[in-house]
Amino acid sequence: MTLQSGPVYDDCTTCDPETVRRSLEAAFGASVRMEVLLLTAGRFAVSRIDAGPFALTEIRLPGRLSLSVEPSGLLVVSTVHGGRGDLRSGNRHERLRRGDVCLDGRPGEVRDLGAEDLRVSSVVLPLDLVGRAADDASPHRRGPVRFTELVPGGTHMAALRQRTADFARCAVLTAGGVSRLVTAETARLLAATVLVAFPNDLDTSPLAADSVDAGPETLRRAKAFIEGNAQHDITLAHVAAAAYVTPRAVQYAFRRHMDTTPLDYARRVRLDHAHRELRDAVPGGGATVTGIAARWGFAHVGRFAAAYRRVYGVPPRTTLRA
Template sequence: MREQYTSVRLKMHSEHPLLRILQEPLRQARLERVTFRLHYDFTADPLGVLFLGHMRSGRCRFRSGRDEVHVRQGDAFLLSQPDASFGGMVDSALIDFAAVEPSLLGDIAQNAPGVRGPVRLLERQPFSPLAGAQWAHTVGLIHELVSSPLTVKSPLVTAQAERLLAAATLAAFPNTTLTDPTIEDRRDAHPATLYRAVTYIEEHPREDLKVTDIARAARVSVRALQLAFRRHLDTTPMRYLREVRLHHAHEELRDAIPGQGVTVTSVAARWGFSTPSRFSTLYRQTFGVPPVQTLWGERRVLPPSGQTVG
């Protein structure tokens, strides 16, 4: 426990305890499924990360300072803030955890005007049981995505999985960000802002772009940037980035030379698409044909029947 987390003091109440930890590390986050076949009390030093959980079964009681939370089956909860010590009781539980670097929240959102410091979560429980259930569902999908052998690993895919986790967390738990545009944001959401943002995206599609990077290049807040894209293009900055990457992938497939090892899977991963099936769906919706047809071309010899391509 000390090697994986922090200094922990345990008091066991089980004769034959079992602790099993399955981890899926990302870059700024880590997903875990932890099985506790034991009953114990513990206290722990700060972890340096946001540590959130979803109680799949069992019962727990967690405390930090004077705040204590009783967690029941199905609940989502914030176990600890990055800089706070904590403790509690666990009794034969199965819990999905997400450890999130605090800076990850700041990659996708900005604090409300007048709020200083990093983006923070304000409460240990979600806005509502429904918000908690949606967070748990999203974390489950991300866990399946990153652990699946069908998922192609690439820096862009990992970054997008992490940002989905951060977005789900901000949507579920009270925090210091402001989602509604201010008067200044509405004023800044003009065509010149959109032009600067679109230019930046189209010049840097291979880079691991965050919405905060695009807003900085456009010289506006994240809220003003998002409003500009909704107002003028009826889309979002990150969806526009995905479309730009999809067109680059199309060009790469179209220009590929047979025999040089280019596959649909490799192209999809290079442009940030986590699975070939998802890439194929988006590709067909945009270009009207499956990506393999573009790769082989109308005048090229198609692969033998039954042969898998890329």
């Protein structure tokens, strides 16, 4: 996946198994071996939206197929919409049916999939993005996160994962890749949701020093960095580096002294910037609520409008027209 100013769309619809195999390799960044066991009526289809820091795919595989996918630098999280799948990764084995959510194998392991009239949608994330989310969540991490299961830890976690994927698709299609803040924030949300939804070995217990470091001076430095860089794609790790403490200490400082989180504070700062831009827009100059919201990292204009009204007492369109 690459950084670009807008999403890149790629669609492949074919009756040729070799063509779809190559499309699967491109979509998942890995070598794919595929054997057709039973070819039925219908066409193979691979649709992909590359949003830069993550990608979204939809795949249709008619008939009965056997696939083997080599390890790659990507993590694939899928939802089954039709057909059946038999997935093996290391010592894990899952039989998948419509509505199931799964990891397409654990990082570093070959994945074997038996597919029968399978239709799935997937979110594809770089492993280093998941690693950065793990760094933010755990002060103890010393190596790659190890996922202990291929399926979420309960139906509520599967639903959370699916809602996040739906939001990501909405963000890409609504914002059109205009704002890198939108795609970057969405990518981090997807990575964090994977860590929450799928059982893993991440240790999130705090370090004793983090509580000591969570003082007013840490808060001051962190706020100054966020306020001075709100227009950029900043992460919790960036804020922590600027405050000379760990990410967990920054989180403690905001919770202790402001009863909020660094992410919520960054959103409030960006909301204030959006308010100023709406207020200062020249009538008839072409500015729109959607465009300004996306520029400041708000992918969903409805949620932006609701947050804006809670803070400023009027809809954003009222400020824009004033």
